[in-house]
Structures are given as structure tokens and as C-alpha cells.
Amino acid sequence: MSKNLQAVRGMRDILPEQTPLWQWMEDRARAVLAGYGYSEIRLPVLEMTELFERSIGEVTDIVEKEMYTFADRNGDSLTLRPEGTAGCVRAGIEHGLFYNQVQRLWYQGPMFRHERPQKGRYRQFHQIGVEAFGLVGPDVDVELILLTARLWRSLGLADLELQLNSLGTPAERTRYREVLVAYLRERVDRLDEDGRRRLETNPLRVLDSKNPEMADVVAGAPSLLDFLEADSRAHFTAVCDALADAGLSYTVNPRLVRGLDYYARTVFEWVTTRLGAQGTVCAGGRYDGLVEQLGGRPTPAAGFAIGLERLVALLEEQGAAHGHGAPHVYLVALGAPAERAGLRLAEQLRDALPGLRLVMNCGGGGPKAQFKRADRAGARYALVLGDGELARGTAGLKPLRETGEQDDVATAVLPAVLAARLGVPQATGI
Template sequence: MSQQQSFKKVSAITGMKDILPGESARWEHLEAIVRDWLAAYGYRNLRAPVLEHTRLFARGIGEVTDIVEKEMYSFTDALNGDMLTMRPEFTAGMVRATIEHNLLYERPQRVYAMGPVFRHERPQRGRYRQFHQIDVEALGFAGPDVDAELILMLARLWKLLGLKDVRLELNSLGLPEERAAHRQALVAHLETHIDVLDEEARRRMHTNPLRVLDTKNPAMQEMANSAPRLFDFLGEQSRAHFDGVCERLHDAGISYTLNPRLVRGLDYYNLTVFEWTTDRLGAQGTVCGGGRYDGLLELLGGKPAPAVGFAIGMERLLDLWEQDASYDTPAECDVYFVHQSEAAQRQAMRLAELLRDAGLKVMVHAGPSGFKAQFKRADLSGAAAAVILGDAELQSGRASVKWLRQEQADNQEQQQEMPFGQLVEFLQSRCKQKV
């Protein structure tokens, strides 16, 4: 048996998807909308590495969170023995970069990142082992105005994308001393209901009791509903901050639901927390989540500074977008050259460069094929026009232009001839709406 015959075909790892050209056009379209949306609010791009020291996430996210305990892709660096982790979320790395490069020395920072994150979990709709996030962080801002601005930003994004049925849930986690008092009362409550707690809840009740309230177990719902509410432990400062957020949302006409059991899954949050959710993505209904994390910079070795941010799951956002909006895949090019001989192909390549100089997207058919096959490929490309070059066109110095789209054919003849010297201006004027 030959080496080629014995090699087993390799497929992508479960939960890590290939994004093929037709689908990636939607991703690129969404990313372009997101970049313009963020620029409108003064946010700039920060690109941190995919790999970070494992201790960054253990410290920043929390050692008793699901992410750190069960979901991180971690390994020992063979070069120096360091424990490294593929980022499971963006915030810890963004904060590490902010501290390392003294970004807050002169002024607060509005930054964002887009890209893949990695979690070792069972793949399901809207949740993969490699998935993608839009991460937005406002670093160095203390007031409720920025919390509210982030929520208003998101409401604008949903409007830009035409999304429907996306709801805002809001809560406050207060300050550390308020959470400590609530934690004591909550643990006492859980201990009195130990008989209804499942195995996971019993494991968490002394390490991360807030997460017990976020249970989906029907047998624990009555216990969770009767648990002490963190909101009732908030002091004057925390309530004033939360009221400030709510007032600004009211000013902007943004509706929300107060959810006292909303805690988020990471340890670093305080004060405002929020989620945007939907019923149209199955069990994974959270499209975006975020909140304030004023203690994280100091926790990771920086000077104390306030911070607030959010993350959007891009796969879930695309899923919703495609449900709510009609979407046409962008054309591969504006003009497609069809040719008959090597000499015609060479002329096509010269003319194509001139058209690209004029801002048009152009493809020249590669390789020998008959006209029928070339026109089929031209039509599949989505081009507005096919430029035909054969021996007769080379001799006359005039190209034949065939319009491939109905909107073009309605306004001019289906096929026209044009001197080579006038081709650029002619096609640029006719295809300008597609540039």
C-alpha cells in the first residue's frame, strides 16, 4: 500500500468550524458594520495575543469559575516550562496589555477587539470550542454615564442590523463589602436548603454561591426565588450608581427588565451587570453580556482604575442577523473578462489592471475554457458585466460588453461594443453603484 493510500483524511476538530468564502462574506460585512459603529463612539482597536500565561486567567476570571476549572485549553510551553492558555475571553488580556503598556497614564481608553476565543465544552447551537467575540472595554471611566452609553451603543447596533426580539436585563452586584454581607446571608440560606441542592450547587455553595442562583434545575427554582437578593444589600453609593444608569436609559427610551438573579459567569464584575437575550437561539439565548469590573486592574497588578465593558458572541449575532434581515452575498467582482486565445487573455490582463486602477473589482478567466463555461463562471461571480475578447475584438480594438444583471440590461442594450481606450470610463460610469 502506498503512503498516499494509507493516509487517513483529516477533518476539522469538532467544535472548530471552517468558514468558507460564501459564508465569510457575511462575516466581513458584519465586521465592517461593527468597526464603523465603534468608530462612531470613539473606540480604537487593541490586538492582544491569543496565548497568555495561565495565571492571568486564573487570577482575573476566578479559579472557581467553570471557565478556569473545566473549559480552558492550557498546556506547558516546551521551551521554558511556562503554563500557557489560549484565551477563553478577551477582558483579562486587554487589561493586562493596558497595565503593561501604561495606556491609562495620560487618559482613559476606549478600546475593542474582535477575534477567536477558545473553550473546551460540548458544542451546540451558538457555542463552539473555537468561537468569536466582539469585545468592547471602556477603561478609566467611573460614572454611570459610560455604563449607560455602552448599553445605548448596543441598542444602536441592534437597530443597524435590524434585529428584533432582543431584550435587556439589568442588575447591580454592588461593592465588595455589600457582596460579602450578601454572601454570608446567601450561604446560610443554601445550608438550610441543602436537601434540594444538586451536586454542582453543593460544590459551589461555599466557593461561588452567587452562581448557584443562576441554576436551570427546575427542582431548585423555588429555593433560588426565595434566596436573599443582593440588590437588597446595596448601600447608598451603589444604588445611586444604578439609578444613574437607569435614568439615562429612561432618557433614551431603552426598556429593560430588572433581574436580581443576573450575576454573569466571571468573578471580576461589580456594580452594573447586563445581558441582551433572545428566545430565538435555543438554549443559548444570551447575545451580549457585560458590566463594570472596577477591581480588575488592581487585581492584575496595575494601579486601581475603574472599567466597564461587554462581549458579543459573533456566531449568535450572525444567526440572529440572518433570521431578521434579507442578505445578498456580495459579488466577487464588478467585471469578468471572457477571452478566446492567449493573445486575448494577455490583452484582458492589461485592461483589467486599468479597470482596477479606476476602483473596479475585476476577474480575468484563468486557463483555457470554452465561451459557454466562461460565461457560466462569469454569471456565478455576480459581476455586472462580462467583457468579451476574441480575435475579432483584438483586430478591431473594440471590446464587447455583455450586461449580466437585469438592472443593468433594463437601462442599456444587453450587449455593446466599446473601444479599448474608452472601456475604463464606460465601465466605471455604468458600474459606479457597485463600487
């Protein structure tokens, strides 16, 4: 119970009990991504601080107060990545991946933000990020959304709600912002404290207020969608139509605003009500200006990120359970000679049966203790080696998960017997 050593605040251990569910989820995601032709890219966790200042936006909460930033030994200012898009764009520019090319990329890994931890929000958290570069049209926006929908289906998640909005181009948004700010200033006496602060810092967020007393002000505010010009409007309509064609239901949420400055036009979120206050499981959108903003050639782009802790929490909440693959065989070795012979036999069996999961008893102990361990390990069979078996050149094979007697099996035919009983293939060749 000593408090001397414990994990840093907001950083969690994922324990062996939980890793099967994570691995299953990651496997499903990999399969879906492969099905759409996306390739994995592996990126550093550490980047130059300037990268995030220039991409996420200098006046965002993330950059202003949530980054893990420190001086390297040579004086460079480095930052643990708070999100993945910036690093992905940096890598693409650096390696010429965007030069007249279409790139469909994904990555996975830890992100770091110094926020107050709560349910679904940690200081180290994990994302799967997916980015598509070089495609201007609404078709790729739709592809990304269909990809996420397929992943939810693959994971057995049914009740996520898709919310959709268009932020327009930066120019359209600027014009809207001016009108919105004027509207809000006229009603500043009806704004709460947060609303007044946001009026200065991020006026679009005023519309996101949860305060019911501001509901009428919010409801009467001009809508960003009315400020889209023909191109943006056509883009958004095309996205909506294609989603309808695909049979995906969605809600247009005019108040949906991203926290990162680089988004433009299509933005979307997958939301659940089952995870408390942090209900956004996946969010993304189009960010056509970012590559150029970071020094690359103008390159249209769109992408999204999935919060894996939240996804796992949702899977757990819906009762998804995944155990580790229990051992096929637990080798019970009684006495020093049997322990030595058992180690050799275990290696021979692993050679002969590549898919075999065999746990060798370690730490000695009597038969009672060893069988107890075999049972607790979840093994299907106990393989028993003692003086009698050694003398006969056999091993005892006892089923632990079904009724049946212990068989005395000659070690020479043990691989074939195990292969048949367990349904695992024998090694070929050699």
C-alpha cells in the same frame, strides 16, 4: 469523506458564503464604536496562564476546566485566551495607558474554551470586546449599554432583551453570600443535586436554576439588591434612570450573575430566545478592582463582550443575507492571442477604474463555457475578446443582467464607457 484530516473539535471554518455577513457586521460595529470614540487595540491570543488565574478567578469553571493551557518550550505555562478583558488590562498596565487617563478601547478576535460544543457554543469563538477605563460613574455604564443598543439598531436587530443587575462591591456581595448560604442550608433538603453542589462552589448560581421544583426556594431567597449600601444603590439607580431617560427598556434580573469573579456593581446581558440554549449575545459589567488586582494602580473600569457567532446566527435567523460584491465585468478571451491581450487589457482597466471588479477568465474553454462562467460569477457585463475584436482594436461589451445587445467598443474609450455604465469613478491624475 476521509476522516483523517478535519478541523479540531469545536473549531469551525467560516466559509466564503458566510464572510460577507461577518464583514458587514464587523463594519457596522467599527462604525458604531468610532461614533463613541473607542479605539481599537490588538492583543495577543496567547498569554501567561497566571494572568487568567489571577483575573477570572481560580475556582471558576473557565480556569478550572476550560482553558487551553500548555508548556512553552522554555517551560512557561501559556494559555490561549478564554476571554479578552484580562489581556486588555495587562496591556494597559504594561504600557501605562491607565496612568491618570481615560481609555476607551475595543478589540476583536478568537477566544478559546474547552467546552462541549453545541449550538452557539464553540471551542474557538469570536468576540468583540469593549472596555472603558478610568471612569467611576454610572454614566459610562450607561454609555456602554447605549452603544450596544445602537449596534443592534444598526444591524436591524429588534427583539433582544436587556437584563440588568448590580452585584454590589465585593464586601457587599460577601455579606449577601453569607446570608444566602445560611438560607439555603436551612432548605438543603429541597435543593436538587446541582443546587447542593453550587451551594458549596458558587451559591449565587443556585438562584439561576432552571429546575421548576426549586422555584419556590429561589423565589423566597433574599435578594442581593437588598444588601447594597448607599453608594452602590445610588450607582445602580442612576444607571436605571439614565436608561429610562434614553427610552431603553430593561428588566432587572436579581439572579443575573457573571461567571467571572472580577465583576462588581453593574452587570448586564442582552438575551434572545431565538438561539436555543445559548441565548446571551452580549454580556458585561463593571470591574473596578481588576486593574489593581493585576498589579496596576487602582483604576475603575467597565466593559462588555459580544459573542460574534451568536450574533451572526441571530442575523441569519432573522433572514439577513449578504452576498459578495459580484464582479462588474467578466473578461471572455477566445484563443491564445486574445488571452494574452486580455491580461493586458484587464490590467489597464483596473488601472483606469480603481473600483472595478473584473474577473479574467482562466482555464480557457469555448465561448459557451466562458459565458456560462461569466453568468455564474454574477457579472453584470461580459467583455469579449477574440480574433475579430483584436483585429478591429475593440472589445465586445455584452450586458448579462439586463436586456441589450452586445456593443463593439474601441478599447481606447472602454474605460470611459465602463465608468459611465457601471457608475464607478475613473482614476484621476496621471
